Amino acid sequence: MTDDAAVTLLNEVARVRRRTRRDRHAYWPPMLLLGVLILAAPLVYGQTVPQPKLGVFTAVSTPIWRIPGTGLAYAPLQLFGPRFVLVADPTAVALYWLCVVVLGIAATMVWYRWRGSRVGLETPTRTFVLVGIAGLLYLLGILPLVATAVMFPLFGYFSALGIWLSAAIFVVTAVPSALALRGHERRPIWRDALGWAGMAIALLSASSLLFYASIEGFAPVLVIAVALLVLAMIERSALCGAIAVLFGIGALVANLYNMENVYFRLSGGYVEDPRLIAFAHLVLPAAVLIIGGAVAGVVARMAKP
């Protein structure tokens, strides 16, 4: 075989791969849908009547279940509801976010299936769906339980010491545990036991960090960010990856920073309406998805022959 023939074949492979990816990419409609659903979320943050006094620090709650025989109070929707924003109906907020995540995952899967059968190219969405469901179960099950059973008794609702301690424990346990469990060869039982015990502690500390990382009360947006990063890997698209990373940054800002400060700096006044507070937190990630989705849609149309 000549070298020119090898170059020609490699170029042909690259051309076919580019064309297939272009035809397969279909991420922009789910992005637009999720962006609109996130932007619409402030509508469910109804105002309490009467309003609390300024400076009164109150945590709000979704329904609480008592775990029989343990004395533990467990709020499964806690991570879906508001944390410090006082709203008329925290359960309505939590159910809205639950629906956004469930609907977002389901609609994305249905869309990809429909488009795959129409175009003749199916995208493997199983990992995206599994990550979404795992994130959902994690927020509904593991994280509220960890918060109730471990974090609150140790650190209370918020603690700087808790953050640093959790981060330190995570680093100290996650890396050696991953190394201990590395590879497929048979390991001594003690190494397996230590590795999995380390992983369990790492998961606990990571859960604690995630609880603090969603302190402003928009954890579902973080789950969507992780799912979109997985989608970008499945799509093997640089643009999808860039939008997912920007959205991830927006989701972190929404969860970590009190956006009322921005409003205060701009206007010198306080925001009292919880819908405005939620809007201030969500406008950035929603805008990333809506603008990014629209740009990706235009790029997809322009790339068509």
Added chain:
Amino acid sequence: MNDHPTAGLDDVVHQKHRLAILTVAAEAKRVEFGYLQRTLDVTKGNLSRHITVLADAGLLKVEKGYDGKTPKTWVHITSTGRRALADEINTLRALVARHDQAGAES
């Protein structure tokens, strides 16, 4: 002494259309016959023969079914197929690299 890179070429994979079929299949969960025909610009009979060769070698799996009342044929790449595709591309790259190296030395 190192073997010449061409020793790594697989006759089943090392054919323009079959390489393209594997490349497309590796980018998706499964691919419909019609899409392959449009992308590769080949006749139905020709495409069928190439798919049969790849399926007989265990590099592709073929599924036949219906979309409503329309019969459809889908193919998906096997793990052996993915390895064969990666090996072929690595071999082609090695050939080109060897050529570039020889050109730089002369």
